Amino acid sequence: MxxxxxxxxxxxxxxxxxxxxxxxxxxxxxxxxxxxxxxxxxCGGEMHFNCRVEDLIIKGIKIEGVIDQNKNKIFGQSVILEQDTLQEIFSIY
Structure with a gap:
């Protein structure tokens, strides 16, 4: 909703x-x-294109950021992933 x-x-x-x-x-x-x-x-957010998410940065039960294909750590209050990436990441966990 x-x-x-x-x-x-x-x-x-x-x-x-x-x-x-x-x-x-x-x-x-x-x-x-x-x-x-x-x-x-x-609102100060960022968009990252042509950036493959390889892993999530998790603290407790909260996603605090992502690690990209170049091992860069990208932190944020919210992480929005497209559907294919989301399914692939959750298959790891």
Whole structure:
């Protein structure tokens, strides 16, 4: 539900909050993603492209960052991974 609120806050129709099978629309999604990206950057967040996540930096039960393919440690309050990376990382744990 929290994810839907974030999407609505960035331009998705409110119907996704109550629909049994919510659909944003492929024509609307790029603009929503662009707004999310602008918001992340405006809040001091960073985007790392062409950066393969090799491992997670975990302290207790919290993810504090990631280690990339070059062994760089990238720390942050939140980590957003794309689906394939997420599935691959969780298969390790």
């Amino acid at each position: 929290k994810e839907y609120k974030i999407l609505v806050g960035h331009g998705a129709v409110k119907d996704i909050m109550i629909d049994a099978h919510p659909h944003i629309g492929t024509n609307k999604l790029p603009k929503i993603i662009a707004k999310m990206r602008e918001n992340i950057l405006a």
